[in-house]
Amino acid sequence: MLNIATHSFTDCQALAASLAERVADLLREAIATRGRAVLAVSGGSTPKHFFEHLSHAGLDWSKVQVTLVDERWVPESSDRSNARLVKAMLLTDRAAAATFVPLHQDTPTPEEGLAALEAQVDALALPFDVVVLGMGPDGHTASFFPGGDRLAEALDPAGTVRVIPMRADGAGEPRITFTLPALLDTRALFLHIEGDAKRRVLADAQLGLAEGRDYPVRAVLEQTRVPVSVYWCP
Numbered sequence: 001m002l003n004i005a006t007h008s009f010t011d012c013q014a015l016a017a018s019l020a021e022r023v024a025d026l027l028r029e030a031i032a033t034r035g036r037a038v039l040a041v042s043g044g045s046t047p048k049h050f051f052e053h054l055s056h057a058g059l060d061w062s063k064v065q066v067t068l069v070d071e072r073w074v075p076e077s078s079d080r081s082n083a084r085l086v087k088a089m090l091l092t093d094r095a096a097a098a099t100f101v102p103l104h105q106d107t108p109t110p111e112e113g114l115a116a117l118e119a120q121v122d123a124l125a126l127p128f129d130v131v132v133l134g135m136g137p138d139g140h141t142a143s144f145f146p147g148g149d150r151l152a153e154a155l156d157p158a159g160t161v162r163v164i165p166m167r168a169d170g171a172g173e174p175r176i177t178f179t180l181p182a183l184l185d186t187r188a189l190f191l192h193i194e195g196d197a198k199r200r201v202l203a204d205a206q207l208g209l210a211e212g213r214d215y216p217v218r219a220v221l222e223q224t225r226v227p228v229s230v231y232w233c234p
């Protein structure tokens with residue numbers, strides 16, 4: 001039995017506000033219960049308005065660790081950098097007090113930065129309280145790309161590695177990504193998508209109608225470890 005709840009909005013600003021409110025509630029709850037909260041967010045273009053809303057949320061951001069579900073292996077000066085987006089759109093206003101744990105090192109390849117990255121990730125007070133995934137039009141989520149060179153390893157439910165480099169034709173640049181089991185080690189999981197095309201990809205992935213293509217997001221939809229809340233607007 002799939003454990004997916006879909007929240008559809010006619011307006012993407014309303015989605016951004018509602019998702020930010022829900023995530024802020026969960027972070028407040030975590031702080032009240034455990035004295036801290038850990039949030040993992042996606043990059044790309046979709047989360048901008050959500051980040052903007054969340055940055056204004058009234059909560060004790062000094063007790064929140066923020067990280068990324070994946071990162072493009074580019075310096076923060078690049079406008080492809082997911083960290084750059086998070087710093088510009090989320091870690092401002094009230095959320096500026098949060099601690100950011102980046103997924104990047106100043107090394108030519110993710111493999112060369114991996115040991116240092118693992119040490120960075122050790123600083124996170126896991127499990128995550130909230131993970132917010134996005135999805136590309138090719139059905140990738142985090143950096144689980146169709147045809148990714150380490151996709152099987154990244155999606156292995158029994159895998160014990162938390163972060164893994166990934167290369168794929170559609171990825172643009174080398175990536176680093178939390179693995180699926182690492183991301184599922186969360187108290188709440190969201191999938192935020194916008195547009196009819198992505199909704200169709202998601203529906204096809206859910207029904208297994210990928211016409212011979214592998215839509216990695218399917219692994220998130222089919223797992224039974226944590227319920228998925230899909231937030232969608234046209």
Ligand SMILES: O=C1O[C@H](COP(=O)(O)O)[C@@H](O)[C@H](O)[C@H]1O
Pocket residue numbers: 041042043044045046047069070071072082133134135136137140141142143
């Ligand atoms: O490359 C990435 O793409 C996905 C989707 O991005 P979008 O621009 O279609 O919203 C994103 O979720 C991921 O974090 C990012 O690295």
